[in-house]
Amino acid sequence: MRKLSRLSRFNIASLAMGLAFLYLPIIILVIYSFNASRLVTVWGGWSLRWYHEFFNDRAMIEAAWMSLRVAVSSATIATLLGTLTAVALSRGEAFRGRTLFSGMLYAPLVMPEVITGLSLLLLFVALNAERGFWTVTIAHTTLTMCFVAVVVQSRLGSLDRSLEEAAMDLGCNPLRAFLAVTLPLIAPAIVAGWMLAFTLSLDDLVIASFTTGPGSATLPIRIYSEVRLGVKPEINAICTLVIGLIAVIIVIASLASKLSSSQGESAAPL
Amino acid sequence: MSGRRIFARPARFAAIAPYVWMVLFFLVPFGFVLKISLSQTAIAQPPYEPLFDPTAGWEALKAAFAALSIDNFKLLASDDLYVFAYVRSLTVAATATALLLLIGYPIAYGMARLPRRWQAVAMVLVIVPFWTSFLIRIYAWINILQHDGLLNQILLALHLVSRPVVWLSTDTAMYIGIVYSYLPFMILPLYATLAKMEPVLEEAASDLGAPPWQVFWLVTFPLSLPGVGAGVLLCFIPIVGEFVIPDLLAGSNSLMIGQTLWLEFFTNKDWPVASAAAIVLLVVLLVPLLLYERLQKRQLEQGR
Numbered sequence: 275m276r277k278l279s280r281l282s283r284f285n286i287a288s289l290a291m292g293l294a295f296l297y298l299p300i301i302i303l304v305i306y307s308f309n310a311s312r313l314v315t316v317w318g319g320w321s322l323r324w325y326h327e328f329f330n331d332r333a334m335i336e337a338a339w340m341s342l343r344v345a346v347s348s349a350t351i352a353t354l355l356g357t358l359t360a361v362a363l364s365r366g367e368a369f370r371g372r373t374l375f376s377g378m379l380y381a382p383l384v385m386p387e388v389i390t391g392l393s394l395l396l397l398f399v400a401l402n403a404e405r406g407f408w409t410v411t412i413a414h415t416t417l418t419m420c421f422v423a424v425v426v427q428s429r430l431g432s433l434d435r436s437l438e439e440a441a442m443d444l445g446c447n448p449l450r451a452f453l454a455v456t457l458p459l460i461a462p463a464i465v466a467g468w469m470l471a472f473t474l475s476l477d478d479l480v481i482a483s484f485t486t487g488p489g490s491a492t493l494p495i496r497i498y499s500e501v502r503l504g505v506k507p508e509i510n511a512i513c514t515l516v517i518g519l520i521a522v523i524i525v526i527a528s529l530a531s532k533l534s535s536s537q538g539e540s541a542a543p544l
Numbered sequence: 545m546s547g548r549r550i551f552a553r554p555a556r557f558a559a560i561a562p563y564v565w566m567v568l569f570f571l572v573p574f575g576f577v578l579k580i581s582l583s584q585t586a587i588a589q590p591p592y593e594p595l596f597d598p599t600a601g602w603e604a605l606k607a608a609f610a611a612l613s614i615d616n617f618k619l620l621a622s623d624d625l626y627v628f629a630y631v632r633s634l635t636v637a638a639t640a641t642a643l644l645l646l647i648g649y650p651i652a653y654g655m656a657r658l659p660r661r662w663q664a665v666a667m668v669l670v671i672v673p674f675w676t677s678f679l680i681r682i683y684a685w686i687n688i689l690q691h692d693g694l695l696n697q698i699l700l701a702l703h704l705v706s707r708p709v710v711w712l713s714t715d716t717a718m719y720i721g722i723v724y725s726y727l728p729f730m731i732l733p734l735y736a737t738l739a740k741m742e743p744v745l746e747e748a749a750s751d752l753g754a755p756p757w758q759v760f761w762l763v764t765f766p767l768s769l770p771g772v773g774a775g776v777l778l779c780f781i782p783i784v785g786e787f788v789i790p791d792l793l794a795g796s797n798s799l800m801i802g803q804t805l806w807l808e809f810f811t812n813k814d815w816p817v818a819s820a821a822a823i824v825l826l827v828v829l830l831v832p833l834l835l836y837e838r839l840q841k842r843q844l845e846q847g848r
């Protein structure tokens with residue numbers, strides 16, 4: 275147990291405090307969503323009152339529906355484009371503009387959202403596009419495909435190339451080798467990428483605020499305008515529902531990455 | 545057959561669709577931001593002029609070009625509001641990044657020293673909050689920090705304070721929010737480098753008589769610098785342009801540049817000034833952005 279003895283008391287304390295710091299606020303939020311009292315700070319017993327309130331709030335439900343539709347469509351397009359990108363960057367030979375391509379790809383990962391949002395809006399205005407579902411979907415696709423590309427690319431990088439070579443030596447053409455050998459191997463990373471894109475889209479406030487039009491608010495936009503007015507128990511309930519949905523997604527994604535790590539190195543740390 | 549060339553040609557074609565997409569929706573939009581930052585505000589739809597109308601003929605286009613000016617940038621440089629906003633954004637981002645490094649490093653270090661099995665669990669535990677909505681996490685803190693929130697209740701119950709402390713709308717609240725939201729971005733790259741480090745190096749140093757702090761400063765920390773660099777860039781760049789956290793947690797007497805941009809755009813409907821502010825922000829962030837790209841590229845593409 276040499277490894278264990280390297281763990282000092284300081285290490286354990288900092289780990290425990292770090293995790294407590296990360297989780298306590300979320301746990302408190304979830305607990306208070308079941309509070310019967312209207313005052314967020316007074317505990318009035320357990321109740322589902324605020325969930326009931328949410329399901330009767332038409333505007334909120336509509337926003338949630340809009341968010342879900344945007345998240346599913348943008349995650350799907352982003353996964354397709356992101357996977358193509360990853361394949362091109364990790365398997366393709368050099369092509370003209372490759373540096374520009376990878377530059378455009380990594381920049382959105384850290385680019386302040388106000389810049390991305392504003393620039394896309396100005397494009398949509400210049401194109402005279404009607405703002406709403408499609409403009410938000412395109413904006414989210416542009417952001418999330420970069421995350422998908424990074425996840426899939428790191429999986430492709432850790433893949434044993436001799437499998438692809440063997441398939442080609444045995445007479446497969448490149449496309450067939452890719453579909454029969456590579457694709458199944460990177461499938462877990464693609465699934466994880468879709469999940470990540472989905473949650474990022476569901477989460478986004480800034481880019482959606484810029485690119486949406488009147489009458490088509492997403493859930494974060496509605497939550498934000500409510501939160502600005504103060505804490506409301508109904509918001510706690512909505513947040514708990516979103517956390518629940520994301521928890522389900524994390525379980526699926528971790529199952530997928532378990533599948534992936536049993537076949538080799540684990541996927542990206544995202 | 546070299547492994548490198550496998551799929552080479554077909555894989556090139558795979559780049560076409562995403563390439564076109566990124567040029568159209570990432571690169572071209574910056575052209576519009578630049579153009580509108582050189583325009584004037586107008587009470588019209590869209591709220592700026594001149595408009596470029598290719599159908600209006602060459603003369604009209606020339607006139608439109610002549611109407612472009614750098615007035616908005618002059619305004620940004622001369623108005624204290626904007627200058628302060630840029631300075632404040634950079635100060636807040638630098639302070640927050642330093643705090644993140646101070647808090648994140650011990651956590652990442654602790655993770656790297658866990659037995660292998662537990663490392664994977666710890667990593668999942670750190671990633672999970674990153675998947676939880678940003679806005680929800682900030683909202684969670686409003687719950688805790690408000691006037692009669694949990695923090696004040698605990699402090700009062702412990703008799704540490706006699707009256708509720710004002711937490712919301714202060715810089716303290718904003719820093720708590722930023723550190724809370726960005727902590728996983730700091731921990732993960734640090735952990736990645738620390739976990740790869742050979743434990744024998746530290747053991748050798750301590751066998752040769754170095755006290756623990758010297759082992760850390762002379763061996764561990766220098767070896768973890770790539771992770772430190774990645775973590776710092778991953779946090780610093782987006783924090784400079786941060787909007788949601790300062791808007792919901794900090795006071796409204798001093799704004800960050802993300803907030804002024806938002807305000808100009810949504811409240812004042814001054815698109816040209818908002819665009820100019822975005823261009824300046826982009827220029828300020830250009831060097832860290834390029835550094836980050838090089839790092840990311842080296843990390844993902846070295847295995848080719």
